[in-house]
Amino acid sequence: MSANDSRIEGFRRLAHAAFAMLSGDEDLGLSFSAENQNYVRFNQGRVRQATHVDQQRVTLDFRQKGRRLVLGFDLTGSLPMDQAHLAALIGHARDECSALPQDPFVTPLENHGEGHEAHPGILPSVGSISNAVFNASQNVDLAGLYAGGTQIRATANAEGTFRSFSSESFFLDHSIYTVNADGENKAVKGLYAGNVYEEKALHAALSESCAKLPALNRNNKTLPRGSYRVFLAPQAVEALMGMLSWGAVSHGAYQRGECAFEGLARGDLQLSPLFSLKENFRLGLSPRFTATGTVAPEELLLIERGELRTLLIHERTAKEYGLTANGASGGEGLRSPEILCGDLDPSDALKRLGTGIYLGNLHYLNWSERKTARLTGMTRYACFWVEDGEIMAPIKDLRFDESLYRIFGSELEAITQNSLRLPETDTYQERSLGGSQVPGMLIRDFRFTL
Amino acid sequence: MSAPSLAVQTALAAFDPVSALNAVSQEADWLGLRFACETHHHRSARNGHMESNQILQTRGVMIEALVEGQIAYAATSDLSPQGLSKAARLASEMARATAEHRRSDLSVQQRPASVARHQGPSKIRLDQISLEDFTDHLIKATQRLKVSDAIVTAVAEATLVESETHYVTTSGTDLRQHHLLSYQNFGAIAAEGGETQQRSLNGPTARCLQSGLESFNWDELLDECERTGQEALALLGAENCPDETMDLILSPDQMLLQIHESIGHPLELDRILGDERNYAGWSFVKPEDFGTLQYGSSLMNIVFDPGLSGEFASYAFDDGGAPAEREHLIREGRLLRGLGGLESQSRSGIPGVANFRSSGWNRAPIDRMANINLEPGNTSFDDMLAQVERGVYMQSNRSWSIDDYRNKFQFGCEYAQLIEEGRLTRVLKNPNYRGITLPFWHSLKAVGSSETFKMYGTPYCGKGEPNQMIRVGHASPTCLFKNIEVFGGAR
Numbered sequence: 041m042s043a044n045d046s047r048i049e050g051f052r053r054l055a056h057a058a059f060a061m062l063s064g065d066e067d068l069g070l071s072f073s074a075e076n077q078n079y080v081r082f083n084q085g086r087v088r089q090a091t092h093v094d095q096q097r098v099t100l101d102f103r104q105k106g107r108r109l110v111l112g113f114d115l116t117g118s119l120p121m122d123q124a125h126l127a128a129l130i131g132h133a134r135d136e137c138s139a140l141p142q143d144p145f146v147t148p149l150e151n152h153g154e155g156h157e158a159h160p161g162i163l164p165s166v167g168s169i170s171n172a173v174f175n176a177s178q179n180v181d182l183a184g185l186y187a188g189g190t191q192i193r194a195t196a197n198a199e200g201t202f203r204s205f206s207s208e209s210f211f212l213d214h215s216i217y218t219v220n221a222d223g224e225n226k227a228v229k230g231l232y233a234g235n236v237y238e239e240k241a242l243h244a245a246l247s248e249s250c251a252k253l254p255a256l257n258r259n260n261k262t263l264p265r266g267s268y269r270v271f272l273a274p275q276a277v278e279a280l281m282g283m284l285s286w287g288a289v290s291h292g293a294y295q296r297g298e299c300a301f302e303g304l305a306r307g308d309l310q311l312s313p314l315f316s317l318k319e320n321f322r323l324g325l326s327p328r329f330t331a332t333g334t335v336a337p338e339e340l341l342l343i344e345r346g347e348l349r350t351l352l353i354h355e356r357t358a359k360e361y362g363l364t365a366n367g368a369s370g371g372e373g374l375r376s377p378e379i380l381c382g383d384l385d386p387s388d389a390l391k392r393l394g395t396g397i398y399l400g401n402l403h404y405l406n407w408s409e410r411k412t413a414r415l416t417g418m419t420r421y422a423c424f425w426v427e428d429g430e431i432m433a434p435i436k437d438l439r440f441d442e443s444l445y446r447i448f449g450s451e452l453e454a455i456t457q458n459s460l461r462l463p464e465t466d467t468y469q470e471r472s473l474g475g476s477q478v479p480g481m482l483i484r485d486f487r488f489t490l
Numbered sequence: 491m492s493a494p495s496l497a498v499q500t501a502l503a504a505f506d507p508v509s510a511l512n513a514v515s516q517e518a519d520w521l522g523l524r525f526a527c528e529t530h531h532h533r534s535a536r537n538g539h540m541e542s543n544q545i546l547q548t549r550g551v552m553i554e555a556l557v558e559g560q561i562a563y564a565a566t567s568d569l570s571p572q573g574l575s576k577a578a579r580l581a582s583e584m585a586r587a588t589a590e591h592r593r594s595d596l597s598v599q600q601r602p603a604s605v606a607r608h609q610g611p612s613k614i615r616l617d618q619i620s621l622e623d624f625t626d627h628l629i630k631a632t633q634r635l636k637v638s639d640a641i642v643t644a645v646a647e648a649t650l651v652e653s654e655t656h657y658v659t660t661s662g663t664d665l666r667q668h669h670l671l672s673y674q675n676f677g678a679i680a681a682e683g684g685e686t687q688q689r690s691l692n693g694p695t696a697r698c699l700q701s702g703l704e705s706f707n708w709d710e711l712l713d714e715c716e717r718t719g720q721e722a723l724a725l726l727g728a729e730n731c732p733d734e735t736m737d738l739i740l741s742p743d744q745m746l747l748q749i750h751e752s753i754g755h756p757l758e759l760d761r762i763l764g765d766e767r768n769y770a771g772w773s774f775v776k777p778e779d780f781g782t783l784q785y786g787s788s789l790m791n792i793v794f795d796p797g798l799s800g801e802f803a804s805y806a807f808d809d810g811g812a813p814a815e816r817e818h819l820i821r822e823g824r825l826l827r828g829l830g831g832l833e834s835q836s837r838s839g840i841p842g843v844a845n846f847r848s849s850g851w852n853r854a855p856i857d858r859m860a861n862i863n864l865e866p867g868n869t870s871f872d873d874m875l876a877q878v879e880r881g882v883y884m885q886s887n888r889s890w891s892i893d894d895y896r897n898k899f900q901f902g903c904e905y906a907q908l909i910e911e912g913r914l915t916r917v918l919k920n921p922n923y924r925g926i927t928l929p930f931w932h933s934l935k936a937v938g939s940s941e942t943f944k945m946y947g948t949p950y951c952g953k954g955e956p957n958q959m960i961r962v963g964h965a966s967p968t969c970l971f972k973n974i975e976v977f978g979g980a981r
Contacts, residue, residue, distance in 0.1 A: 078584075079955070079956045080588070081765070081955050081956075082593075082768075083593050083763070083764050083765050083767070084593065084764065085591075086591045086592060086593040087560070087588040087591050087592055087593060088593040088594075088765050089561075089562075089563065089854050089856075090560075090562040090563070090584045090585070090587075090588045091562070091563040091564070091565065091584075091853070091854050091956065092562075092563070092564040092565065092577075092580045092581070092584060093564075093565045093852050093956075094564075094565065094566045094567075094568065094577070095550065095565065095566070095567050095852055096567065097567075099546075108543065109543045109544075109545070110542070110543065110544040110545070110546075111498075111544070111545045111546070111547075112544075112545075112546040112547065113500075113546075113547045113548075113549070114547070114548055114549050114550055114567035115567060116567060116568050116569055116570065116573070117567075117568040117570070117573060118568075118570060121503060124501045125500060125501045125502060127501065128499065128500050128501035129498075129500065132498050132499060132500075132545075135494045136494055136543065136621060138494065139493060139494045139620075139621045139622040139625070140540060140543060140621070140622075140625060141539070141540055141625065141629070143539065143540055143541075144539055145539070145541075165587070166583075166584050166587050166588060167587035167588070170587065170588045170591050171591070174591040183764060183765070183766075183767040183768040184768045184955075185768060185769070185955035185956065187956065213768060213955075214768060215767055215768040217767065225772065227767070229768075295642075296536075296642065296643040296679060297642045297643055297679040297680075297681045297686045297688075298643070298679065298688075302686070403771070403893065403894050404891045404892060404893070404894070405891065406889050406890055406891045407889055408889050408891075408900065408902055408922060409902075409920055409979045409980060410686075411685075411686050411979075412979065412980045414979075414980060416889070416891045416900045417891055418891070418892075418893040418894065418898065420771075420893075420894055437893055437894075437895075437898070439891075439893070439898045439900060439924070441900065443980070466957060467955065467956035467957045468952065468956075468957040468958070468959055469850075469852070469959075470852075471956070489900070489924065490898050490900065490924050490926075
């Protein structure tokens with residue numbers, strides 16, 4: 041039995057023990073999250089900090105007579121100790137439920153069946169990854185993070201659901217810095233990620249990043265604020281798409297008055313007929329099930345040719361507003377999004393751009409006016425001034441303030457024929473699962489403000 | 491059975507960090523063990539109903555091992571002797587495996603030996619408040635926010651955090667710190683005739699204090715909720731903030747964000763040293779700027795103050811054991827000191843502060859803000875208004891974005907009022923402003939007196955790889971900035 045399987049089995053035993061403690065009018069769901077990860081942080085190709093994290097966490101979703109309480113704790117790994125703690129928390133939940141008012145939007149837990157999905161991998165040791173990065177970055181200034189190890193998500197409830205997802209994978213998220221002819225720091229961003237680590241592939245990924253440096257070493261082009269034709273590389277599109285999870289595709293947010301795509305949801309506004317967005321769990325980067333065990337469809341079309349097909353609807357939102365849930369998680373954010381490809385040959389992208397700006401990455405996005413889907417952010421990393429299809433110079437970074445109704449709508453000229461798979465690299469509290477499949481985009485008119 | 495309080499009883503076994511460390515001390519030249527235990531109680535109501543009741547506990551240790559000039563870390567929630575032994579061995583092995591390619595030489599000099607106990611200033615504990623009463627008040631707050639049918643969403647959220655850390659090292663450190671913290675979010679969204687506006691008490695979750703339940707003065711809070719609901723309604727009928735370069739007065743609940751993004755982050759020494767370049771970014775501040783750079787106008791006095799009672803990120807020692815003391819970062823506009831703990835100070839040679847902090851048991855400490863404050867000046871709010879012929883007074887942060895070197899920023903607020911000939915006149919919606927850090931701080935023309943000085947904070951400062959979300963506090967008076975580019979919403 042693998043280490044992951046053994047942890048999943050430990051969770052199953054704990055769950056069964058918990059379900060045996062319930063009385064007739066009680067129901068319980070448990071979700072499990074675990075990781076055994078190495079994190080190695082690099083600065084100038086050397087190791088700044090190395091951390092091993094071994095953590096297992098259980099969250100209880102306790103229901104009694106229309107009341108609901110969520111309790112979470114870190115497992116010690118000792119079944120008797122964890123079981124005793126869990127029993128104390130169930131006792132506490134009972135006490136609380138006697139004092140809490142009824143929650144009119146609690147939905148019953150259901151049996152969503154059993155299932156297990158595993159993605160095994162081959163990962164490097166901390167010593168070998170630090171050697172490999174050091175050796176591969178001898179002549180460049182590299183900063184970055186290696187994260188590698190096992191991740192588990194599982195859910196069980198007293199109605200019979202038991203589902204798990206486990207993965208062994210890694211990423212080396214990196215930035216390579218240079219100083220250009222004007223004495224300004226410039227950098228390229230790269231990502232080497234997967235389930236099976238190969239040192240040769242790591243060298244190839246870093247070489248690919250380094251190949252962009254000569255263009256960055258040229259003198260800066262300082263552009264005045266204003267409107268420009270723009271090509272958004274997939275990583276820049278991903279940053280924009282990430283904002284959709286801040287309420288833009290959530291039905292609950294729509295009802296609360298917090299939805300950036302309110303006009304789209306009402307049918308008053310459309311995006312470009314070139315733009316289609318779906319949740320696609322076939323990417324295999326995250327589990328289809330949610331914390332309550334609900335299983336999302338393998339694919340869910342959200343926006344088709346510029347028109348909204350559905351927002352994401354969690355079961356609680358469905359109960360409150362009389363709708364049908366569609367497998368969304370509690371936050372009603374995107375978990376495995378894909379923007380569908382278009383007909384632009386990536387090798388023609390600069391030629392089609394003609395004169396304008398190539399944007400490799402964007403930074404620190406935020407809504408500047410949510411109601412109009414207007415957001416602001418900065419250009420970052422490899423961003424170039426292009427003339428007649430030729431890269432001329434790196435730009436000095438610009439601030440933009442622009443609406444998604446224009447970027448994905450009226451100003452969207454073309455989408456590339458192929459897309460990139462970009463695994464999630466967030467590591468707040470624990471390493472995230474998930475990722476996206478994103479193409480590049482050509483935009484007719486994009487507004488920069490500072 | 492007595493009525494339940496907000497407190498939670500658990501069956502957690504006691505843990506003694508001192509004996510735990512002694513049992514693994516042979517694993518490296520030097521070891522540290524930081525035990526951290528937090529219980530987060532989150533309660534929220536929306537539109538007259540309870541929406542969420544959550545109690546999340548985190549409990550584990552971070553072991554740090556010093557081997558051959560490198561410190562490596564191993565975190566585990568398995569507090570058994572076997573679990574701790576495994577973590578100590580892993581930390582030691584990782585330090586050894588990465589020592590050859592270490593970024594800098596580390597030693598026990600960066601982990602000073604200290605022995606102390608520290609307890610935060612909270613007065614009313616969770617076990618002194620009835621769950622039912624607290625819940626009722628949250629529901630009432632949403633009812634008071636809903637001053638009209640045009641309020642489509644009324645939210646009342648409270649988070650209480652019980653935090654305990656105990657840091658011990660083989661060189662004699664033994665530090666225990668206990669804090670009780672509270673965050674509040676009370677807000678209304680108004681929608682009518684195709685317009686939607688939000689208003690909250692000082693911005694979403696800006697009301698963050700190191701405090702017990704005494705920060706929930708319900709009579710005051712409920713009155714404030716009603717005022718907030720009325721202000722949300724007023725925004726529905728307001729005109730857009732003009733697009734114009736004009737004078738700008740910022741309230742303390744927006745100054746918190748201005749200080750955080752354009753002073754706090756660029757002064758972090760780990761950013762200046764390049765550690766953060768793959769994530770949050772670098773800094774426009776150079777090592778040679780300390781002691782020489784005129785960061786802003788001479789009215790500007792910025793302090794690192796971990797001891798301001800009740801401020802959100804107060805503590806006595808940082809997570810490397812350094813005693814936390816108040817220091818001027820900027821005095822009369824001149825940059826003096828960076829935000830860096832002993833490791834960064836040793837690496838850079840720049841004077842710093844005790845801000846080597848981690849977000850929890852599973853993360854290694856890095857340079858973080860704690861309480862970064864702008865000291866009060868001597869201008870009353872009325873005198874400040876009187877200095878403005880035409881300008882805008884903005885309150886409560888709504889939007890924030892700044893570049894990776896911390897130069898070009900754009901911030902938005904929830905609520906604004908036009909200032910004409912020294913008087914507040916009309917309410918303005920969608921107020922935003924943009925600028926570049928140093929010119930902006932040089933445009934500081936008046937700093938409010940102590941009557942305008944308020945403490946806020948945020949639990950959501952993100953940074954680091956692996957990522958860490960940490961609590962920071964910012965206190966500031968109201969401030970006047972001259973000739974700032976302000977603008978409104980889409981026409």
